[in-house]
Amino acid sequence: MPSRRAMLAAAPALLALSATRPASATPATMRDAIAAFLGEGGTLREGRVAIDIPPLVENGNTVPIAITVESPMTPQDHVQRIGVFTERNPLPQVIVAHLGPRAGRAAITTRMRLATSQRIIAIAAMSDGSFWSESTEVVVTLAACVEG
């Protein structure tokens, strides 16, 4: 029979097999990376950006993430860059996408790595010099039975 006790014993043993992760970025290095993205005098506001990412992730190696920005995407008023940053990956930067009125829509999708559960922020740099953002928390559950 299943012996609940054996199963319980298995869980930490399996966990212990997971690879050790390198030292992580910190909220401070993320702030620095964001400051570099904003440049001189840029101020960050919340809103107009939406992050679509699963709140609970089965494996941090490949996490689908989609970012959309509310913008008419006209020559006068459009998104120029979209940046994604993390708090606890080895490096805070993930991607910087460059787009313009020829994109038609401000929407990008990619797949990213998450070393652990953490906060993610996406920032849109607009043609009028304003910066808009959204941040979200993602929980990464650990894969069992990883190769030792």
Next chain:
Amino acid sequence: MARVILQVPATAVRGSVIELRALIQHPMETGFRPGSSGEVLPRDIIRRFACAWDGEEVFSAELHPAIAANPYLAFTTIATESGTLTFTWKGDNGFAQTETRRITVTP
């Protein structure tokens, strides 16, 4: 040559917004991961992706080690004129790849 899967519509109506998707085989070695013998494997990533429509760049992205192995990107562009879409990836150790697709734009 790395394997690439591109999704580009063969035809599109002028002025419509089309989605382009690109998947390429690449390990995106982060530079933080220990190899089998213990020492850290050197960074080997794709650093830049770009898409041009008849030579005019319509989208580009700088990638960092936090982009997953076998990078996947989906983005949009407005169909303008029939022509050639050029997709390029550039990275460490001289990695460079270019793929092209024809697209027919109808009025």
Next chain:
Amino acid sequence: MRAAVLAALLLAAMPAAGAEERRSGFADMSAATQAMQADDAANPGMLWVLDGEGRWSRKAGRTERSCADCHGEAAASMRGVAARYPAIDAERGEAVDLAGRIALCQTRHQEATPAPRESEASLALTAFVAHQSRGLPIAPPDDPRIALLQAEGAALYRMRRGQLNLSCAQCHDDNAGRRLAGSVIPQGHPTGYPLYRLEWQGLGSLQRRLRGCTTGVRAESFAPGSHDAIALEAYLMSRAAGMPVETPAVRP
């Protein structure tokens, strides 16, 4: 008639649970990972299938012949093949898995050095061949030698192993659906191999997957291509008979 045969097959294959209770590991995944598998332009496993397609028509070995030179269009000649492996190689009278079968063609018919197991070349060709069976029901061959192998595999599946003294059955039959260290224990069906595992960030074989499960219980893993590994695969395939092939699947 055909339905009755299918029902009998499913019953024979499923000593414990009814067919409707069987679920692929696909069903236990998050919506995001399911979407990745379901869309060929997003499924990273398709990169290896594409690679395999290129290799299929590449001449190799002393005979300078490609797979296509002998087998023609894979869509026709390889359709359904993966669904009935492991199978008996007539010349040696022994069971081989699909990767082993392809390696035999490389040595025997191309007179080439066979691609080692788990190499990109072996995985790509195996994925390309197995992909030709996607959607077809798993149908182990009706051969007494395979039946014997399945029985051996079933015994291995139920044998307690390793420091944790757990059998495959204790996890995949008795505790399937429960959580273990954050992940759902699937029923352990071999429907999608070779598959793209997020943990690996690449393609891998069933035998590589089993390495994770055996080191997980602190047991010796089965040597890839060994008699025991093929017996276990034969049993897993009989247990999954009737379930559709998914290659290339995606798993966490």
